[in-house]
Amino acid sequence: MVVCLITADLRFNSLGQTRAVLDNLSAPVIWVADIPASLGAWRDTHIRARGQLLEDNERLRRENLLLQGRSLQMASLQAENTRLRGLLNSTAMLRNDVLVAELIGVSPDPVRHQLVLNKGARDGVYVGQPLIDADGLMGQVIDVSELTSRVLLLTDLTHSLPVQVNRNGIRAIAEGTGSLDALEIQHISATTDIQQGDLLVSSGLGGRFPVGYPVGEVVLVQRDPGQPFARVVARPSAALNRSRHVLLVFVEVPEEPVPAAPES
């Protein structure tokens, strides 16, 4: 019987319904296990010295000013971008809506890099949805129950995603290695122009991840003449083991067309 179960899940992926029911059952357990951590977070936000609050406020104000200053030109740049894209006959850029979710559980098995989030089907989360944090792409949703969802991180052994080098657009596949701070870039031929410090962004080719989110930074390029491919290792940009608040990206919302500038 168990053998049937394992086969059904592994080979035919046909147990979605059963898994959803079991996930709903296990959600309270995960929630209870998270109580100490959320208490800690509550204490951090509610019990604080006044001085510290003032300091935080000051810092955030400065940061806000900086970001506002940077986004001043955003509107005009965006309009220009859309216009140029129109000239090039390419499709309009997609604007992505996001949903803030909180991490409530981490997979207890060190081999599986999975997270449990506190948003589920009720909030519109769907299987395959990309997950980002403030620094970059984190992973994708693999399992949704009513109130929680399960995310597979980029670094899981079974995960890979299409990326491209931000500097020159070379496409590649980044595979998880099972270690939280390394992604392996597969099948880079020894003569490819890729170097340490290159930023890898998602290329959007798989149709699953949106284009242009930072994935990682190349930290090691090893060219061995005896091997057909170079060994390239990247460090994920997202804080995979530190973020508690993460963003779920909805990729299917097309942008309303920006009114084109009057043509003269």
Place this chain on the structure above:
Amino acid sequence: MTAGNALVFTVVAFSFLVAAVLAVVPLPQWLLWARPEWIALFVIYWCIALPHRVGIFTALLVGLLLDALEGAVLGQNAFSLSVLALCSLLVYQRLRVFSLWQQCGVVFLLIGLHQLLGQWVQNLEGAGARSLLFLMPAVSSALLWPVILHLLRGTRRYYRIS
């Protein structure tokens, strides 16, 4: 002396819930590989203490819950825990008269077997561990066995379950 079936069910089920919470509580990085297999320990204890009530079927159900919790392939833990329950049911009469340290040794072997079976299934999936570190939980669980034994035995005697 015998308690009602409902009471037995409640106590056993509650103990497994506690074990399930312990099984997913976040641990510091250095302890990650050595997380004790709480659920497996509890299964062993209940199989030894109440072999006529807790057995392979219970282990199967608990294993399914654990699979959902860990996000493992459905059936991985159900499989290894049923084998674990079967083994403990085979040796429970001997295990009861062993000294504490001998019991720890047997628990080490049982949990090691549980981990090994789990690794087989994970390797089918292509996500197996790449070193023998996956056997660390067997060590930590064996070291925890005396504590579990006393706690659960205390609970069992308090509620007079047999």
